[in-house]
């Protein structure tokens with residue numbers, strides 16, 4: 001019984017669907033009271049001129065349309081005559097976005113296997129068998145061990161990338177698969193192969209395949225089982241493809257010339273740039289309403305009826321976290337920017353610092369030398385800033401990209417936000433760990449900081465915590481803004497005030513009371529206090545900076561507060577992500 005429900009074919013239907021957006025010039029109707037059906041075992045193509053409402057319809061069916069007081073969605077959208085929500089959607093359906101969001105440093109096989117691990121119940125062998133099957137279906141055998149690639153790494157071709165995205169969704173064997181322009185950016189042959197694979201998937205396993213498409217070639221056009229044509233948010237044809245659609249339009253005096261591509265012909269009579277077309281739109285709509293709408297209505301009434309399956313997540317949180325960690329490790333450690341260049345950068349930076357502040361006098365011979373005290377305090381402050389920057393920058397750059405992957409996968413119910421956050425945070429801490437250690441080993445001894453085992457390890461731990469704090473702040477900034485460029489350009493606005501209120505540039509006793517509270521938001525304040533006390537608590541220098549800087553905490557307290565700061569900022573980033581999640585999806 002359970003199995004029957006699992007493989008039950010699903011028809012998607014929509015009735016009286018109206019989507020209205022409030023604009024400055026009044027309400028704009030994007031979908032205008034339309035109804036239709038996409039049947040199981042068939043490929044349904046949604047076509048129309050630019051701005052006709054194809055993507056809005058597809059997003060509506062996927063429960064991804066923005067709905068609020070300015071965006072109203074009316075009517076019903078059903079699967080086997082049952083309502084579904086964005087939450088229950090992944091139980092039976094998958095959505096392949098137009099932009100492929102895949103990690104650059106994973107291979108094609110690893111991407112598909114990752115989805116299989118989360119989505120398929122069964123042994124490792126069963127999962128591998130399913131991955132093999134999908135790779136074979138999508139003809140990805142030859143590139144299965146090639147990296148996806150991106151800006152810095154040469155990877156698979158655009159077509160292979162698109163097929164990997166589809167494989168990522170297909171591996172869970174969804175009953176319904178929605179695709180937004182799956183052929184965009186592909187050459188005609190690759191596009192043909194892709195649509196043919198989707199057609200076989202629909203025909204052989206009674207699945208429902210629905211996509212929007214621009215300018216299909218004649219060969220591709222012949223593969224559509226069902227076509228929905230749209231203009232100005234209305235449907236002007238809905239029914240079988242091939243000869244039926246041509247005959248229907250011929251009967252209504254719109255003859256597709258012999259030997260021409262029907263896709264091109266229909267687009268030529270639908271695009272709204274031509275005034276003749278626009279004059280004809282009411283005719284198309286009227287013809288459709290008089291001749292076809294009744295039939296469509298009957299098809300909707302006769303569509304499959306069944307309860308929708310309630311799929312549970314296959315893995316619990318404790319099984320999800322190790323898989324996320326495994327993947328994040330691969331992503332981070334295979335990335336040449338994140339590993340090689342950061343390590344080299346860190347070595348060069350620490351050596352620079354070591355050379356500039358080389359073997360600072362310890363005050364034994366000249367305890368009253370203010371310049372030496374100032375140099376030593378400046379060095380300590382700069383070291384804490386440098387280790388923070390080393391970890392915050394890559395996080396701000398990569399988190400918005402990773403966030404997109406997370407949103408897609410969380411949307412597809414692969415795992416939950418908590419599992420993702422813990423797994424990713426753990427790996428980012430691990431990836432950053434060598435840098436403060438390397439910095440310390442080089443700079444600490446080159447500059448001649450206090451030679452004492454306890455002081456050395458306290459320094460090292462503070463630098464590691466400061467590096468992790470950089471990761472937390474990186475997540476915070478990366479969550480606040482949608483893309484890496486905005487995050488990077490906004491970061492100075494957040495970090496510079498923290499630096500100014502560290503107590504190094506301006507003595508904390510001198511802050512104006514109305515703004516002085518900002519110092520408690522500055523991680524540099526806690527790090528600088530901890531490191532400075534650590535360095536000067538045992539010293540030959542008479543003017544002791546511990547007093548001059550007016551520190552209010554002991555070094556242990558300052559380090560403790562830095563740890564609390566790091567945890568609180570991470571928690572804020574976590575909650576911000578859950579608040580913005582809905583909006584970003």
Ligand SMILES: Nc1ncnc2c1ncn2[C@@H]1O[C@H](COP(=O)(O)OP(=O)(O)OP(=O)(O)O)[C@@H](O)[C@H]1O
Nearest residue numbers: 021028030048049050051052053054055056057066
């Ligand atoms: N949230 C929105 N606010 C305002 N207008 C919108 C919104 N969403 C869609 N539109 C408008 O509705 C119309 C239909 O948009 P949609 O993206 O569905 O068209 P489309 O047929 O997919 O076009 P294209 O082929 O160019 O992607 C367009 O004119 C678009 O500008």
